[in-house]
Structure formats: structure tokens, C-alpha cells
Amino acid sequence: MCSPFREQTRTAYTNHQTPPREGCKPAEIAGILKRSPATIGRELDRNSDPVTGEYHPHAAHLEAQRRRSRPRDRRIVPGTELHQFIAERLAKRWSPEQINQALAAEFPDRDDMRACIETIYQAIYRPDSELRRCSPRPLRTGRLHRRRHRSVQRTNRFVEPMTPITERAADADDRATPGHWEGDLIIGQLNRSAIGTLVERTTRFTILIHLNGSRTAEQVRDALIVAFLQLPPHLRRSLTWDQGIEMARHGEFARATGTPVYFCDPASPWQRGTNENTNGLLRDYFPKGTDLSQHDAERLAEVADELNHRPRKTLGWKTPAELLDNLLANTTCCDDR
Numbered sequence: 001m002c003s004p005f006r007e008q009t010r011t012a013y014t015n016h017q018t019p020p021r022e023g024c025k026p027a028e029i030a031g032i033l034k035r036s037p038a039t040i041g042r043e044l045d046r047n048s049d050p051v052t053g054e055y056h057p058h059a060a061h062l063e064a065q066r067r068r069s070r071p072r073d074r075r076i077v078p079g080t081e082l083h084q085f086i087a088e089r090l091a092k093r094w095s096p097e098q099i100n101q102a103l104a105a106e107f108p109d110r111d112d113m114r115a116c117i118e119t120i121y122q123a124i125y126r127p128d129s130e131l132r133r134c135s136p137r138p139l140r141t142g143r144l145h146r147r148r149h150r151s152v153q154r155t156n157r158f159v160e161p162m163t164p165i166t167e168r169a170a171d172a173d174d175r176a177t178p179g180h181w182e183g184d185l186i187i188g189q190l191n192r193s194a195i196g197t198l199v200e201r202t203t204r205f206t207i208l209i210h211l212n213g214s215r216t217a218e219q220v221r222d223a224l225i226v227a228f229l230q231l232p233p234h235l236r237r238s239l240t241w242d243q244g245i246e247m248a249r250h251g252e253f254a255r256a257t258g259t260p261v262y263f264c265d266p267a268s269p270w271q272r273g274t275n276e277n278t279n280g281l282l283r284d285y286f287p288k289g290t291d292l293s294q295h296d297a298e299r300l301a302e303v304a305d306e307l308n309h310r311p312r313k314t315l316g317w318k319t320p321a322e323l324l325d326n327l328l329a330n331t332t333c334c335d336d337r
Helices: 004-015 026-033 037-047 057-067 081-091 096-106 117-125 130-134 217-229 250-257 269-282 297-308 320-336
Strands: 180-187 194-200 206-210 238-241 261-263
Touching (some): 081 130, 206 297, 269 297
Parallel strands (some): 238 261
């Protein structure tokens, strides 16, 4: 059976009025085959006759086959000292890297007692691996098959385009200007309940949002609008969120409050580090695996007030409430002037 590339080549030669053997340049051949000119150039350089410089396809194919890597004998063979050494340490939950280093340290002058890290992994992942029989979990991860990472093109999950966090103002990054918030949801038992969390980056002031047992995009939008409209304009400069579907109505929130929304990169919680840290503190009050809908708005206000009046080392042992009160007082003084 011909490969797709060879079949395409044969079809191109047949359909093209001027066969490549009649003086076509590599760039013209590349256009016929829909390949890069560099690909054609490499093929000619590798497989042309070294004496005459002519290219013969059948001879080139044989030469390419000759250069293919040939199978070699396995290095880690059952019954050998090397196999026993590796199996014993895998049973003790050693990693392939640790085994590789131990081999070099214990057998510095023996080439037969060498196995690189990749060789050990291949011996474990091989379907007929004897190392699996020596230990039910040869790797601490418990993985018996190599995990392949495939790049998947993420599609925009929102109707309105997301603004990435890279476009957020620089004063939000250095926490020099108050009014930049980070938001998220903490999820309850079986993903059936949630509490919204908002943290101001400069003061670490926390606002908890009651969602009435629902976390639809409409519910989150309305609750965020109510929370932000209670703040003065200079304290609602931006909101940063992850790419959760609860923010599908982010454009409507931004227009209602005048607060732009920025989205973190996928799987990058450190881009909302202040909020992630606060969510960890909140788990003392709202443990994982519990029903969060049992907490009413008054209870959320009590918890937020307790956090906001707790001294923070990062704030010089001041409290978030104290810093926010100072900001509001200074703004009032400036307005009176």
C-alpha cells in the first residue's frame, strides 16, 4: 500500500503537464506537491546520487530505508542484575531519576549497570513489562501508560470576547492603586451550591456574595452588579476572574458598573493569588464537601466582617477594614475641598 505522500506525488506527476524530471526547479515541484521548498531541497540533498547528483526515486527510497533506526537489544532484561536492582527500588517507590543516580553512584565502573531515565520509563510502560509484575505500582503516580500532551485550541466560551489579564493596567499589578478586585466562586457539595468571593488587591478587603443556591451567569451578573454599585467609583477600577462559565454575562456587568473585566489564562490560579489565598481562609468557615446554600446573606456578612478585621502581616499588621476606611476618609476629605 502506498503512503499518502507517495500517492499524492504520483497523482501530481500524472496530472501535471510538465513532469518534474523535465527541468522543474525545486520551488516548482514544491508547488505541485503542496510542500515547502525546503522539504524538497532536503530530499534532494539527502538522497541524490553522490556521484552524478541525479535524483532517482526508487534509489532514494532504498537509501531512506537503510538509514532508518534499527531495533536494538533491550537493556533492562529480566533475570539480570540491572533488572533486579531497578525492580527492588521501584518497589520502594523510587523514581526513575533516583534509580539512575543510584546506579551511577553504586556502580561507577560498570557500563552494564547503566540505564538512563527514559530507558527505565520505557521498560515500565512496555505492555509486556516484567517490572509491572514486580510491583503493582512501579510509579508513584500509578500511571502505567505514557501520557500524551495534545495541544487543543480553546474556543471562546463567551459570546462577548474576553479581555486577557495581560491588558490590565500596570497599577493593578503593583497594588499601588486601590480599586482592582479579584473574584471567584467557592463551590459546595456536589457542585450544587456556591458563594461568590471578591477581594480588593491593595487592602485585601473581602466581600462575600450570596447567590441563593444558584450560580448561573445571570445570577452571578446581578449579584456582582449589586455589590459593585455599593462601592464608590474610584474603588471599582477592574475585576479579574477565571474563565468559568458563570462570567458569561461579563459584558453586561461591565456596562452596568463601569468596571472592566479581565480574564486569567487557563489553569493559572496564581494570576489571582490574593483571591486564592482568601478562598483558603474561607474554607475554615465553609469546608469543602458541605452544602453552602445553608448560609444566608447575614452569615456571609459576619464571616466577611471577621476576615476584614483580622490583622494581616502583609499589611503591616493592619486590618483590611482599617485600610479601606482610611481610603474612604481620604476621598471624603478631598471631595470636601
